[in-house]
Amino acid sequence: MIRAVIFDMDGLLIDSEPLWREAEIDIFGKKGIQLTENDCRGTTGMRVDEVVTHWSLVYPEAHLNVDATVQEIMERVTQLVVEKGKPMPGVYQVISLLEKKGVPMAIASASSNALIDTVVQKFGIKPKFLLIQSAEFMKYGKPHPEVFIETAKRISVLANQCLVLEDSVYGVLAGKAAKMKVVAVPDHENYHKAGYCIADKKIPSLELFDEALWQELNAG
Numbered sequence: 001m002i003r004a005v006i007f008d009m010d011g012l013l014i015d016s017e018p019l020w021r022e023a024e025i026d027i028f029g030k031k032g033i034q035l036t037e038n039d040c041r042g043t044t045g046m047r048v049d050e051v052v053t054h055w056s057l058v059y060p061e062a063h064l065n066v067d068a069t070v071q072e073i074m075e076r077v078t079q080l081v082v083e084k085g086k087p088m089p090g091v092y093q094v095i096s097l098l099e100k101k102g103v104p105m106a107i108a109s110a111s112s113n114a115l116i117d118t119v120v121q122k123f124g125i126k127p128k129f130l131l132i133q134s135a136e137f138m139k140y141g142k143p144h145p146e147v148f149i150e151t152a153k154r155i156s157v158l159a160n161q162c163l164v165l166e167d168s169v170y171g172v173l174a175g176k177a178a179k180m181k182v183v184a185v186p187d188h189e190n191y192h193k194a195g196y197c198i199a200d201k202k203i204p205s206l207e208l209f210d211e212a213l214w215q216e217l218n219a220g
Contacts, residue, residue: 002181002218003161005098006151007129009109010045011167012185012206014119015086016077017044023076024051027069033059041189045170047110047141048073078118087123088185090206094165095128097214106131108151108164110141131155143170145178152178163217165206169195181217183209 011017021040028035033055043051049070056064098105106129109116113134120126131154135147152159164175164182169190175182176198184199185206196202200220203209 001161002103002163002214004104004106004130004152004155004157005163005165006106006108006148006175006180008164008166008168008171009107009111009116009119011088011187012165012171013088013091013107013123013125014081015088016081016119017041017167017187019077019080019084020044023073023080027072027076028055031064031069032062033064044190045110045142045168047135048112050141074112074115078115081115081118082122085119085122088206090209091123091125094206094209095125097209097211099128101214104130104155104157106133106151106155108133108135108147110135110147112136142168143173143177145174148175148178148180152180165209166199169193172196172199181220183213183217185209 007013021037024040025035043054049066052064052066052069056066107116111134113136116132116134131151133147133151133154135141138146140146148164149159152162159179162180164180165185166172166175166182167185167187172182172184172195182199184196184202186196191204
């Protein structure tokens with residue numbers, strides 16, 4: 001029986017992955033690192049500090065200041081979220097369905113607390129969540145399950161009674177490693193990636209998360 005649902009944020013609640021790519025291409029470009037859209041897709045689901053560290057190792061000649069670069073990217077993404085951020089299709093529908101069932105909801109995201117707060121305030125959904133958990137200051141980011149394990153602990157629900165909604169392969173891996181059920185909701189560009197095969201269910205949009213799917217997940 002599913003007793004709680006844990007939402008990822010980027011690419012799941014908000015169509016933010018294009019905004020992250022725009023910010024990364026912009027900020028890294030100013031530092032002499034010319035990234036492509038595909039380069040940025042390769043780090044989807046990672047914490048921003050891990051992304052910056054990754055590219056600093058690939059391009060050591062850039063002599064990146066990791067902390068400063070992280071801050072610049074975060075400021076740019078937050079600006080883009082405020083200017084352009086839109087909820088993913090089906091977000092309000094899923095929240096309404098779970099709310100009517102009295103199922104506690106939480107957010108577990110690799111993004112910072114400040115960015116998560118910007119998003120949930122913008123969409124007017126902050127009161128819907130029992131807990132908002134960032135992996136910002138955790139030892140490990142996704143695909144490590146730490147953020148999901150901590151979220152379950154803080155909402156007092158056993159991990160195997162939690163359902164995770166995730167868009168990235170890293171997030172799906174983290175959810176399954178935490179021994180939770182996972183519904184993958186990849187974007188169309190990544191939908192056929194092999195990594196999603198471990199999810200309990202894969203759907204192209206949250207719009208397809210309905211009563212029938214809820215019953216199927218609880219029966220499995």
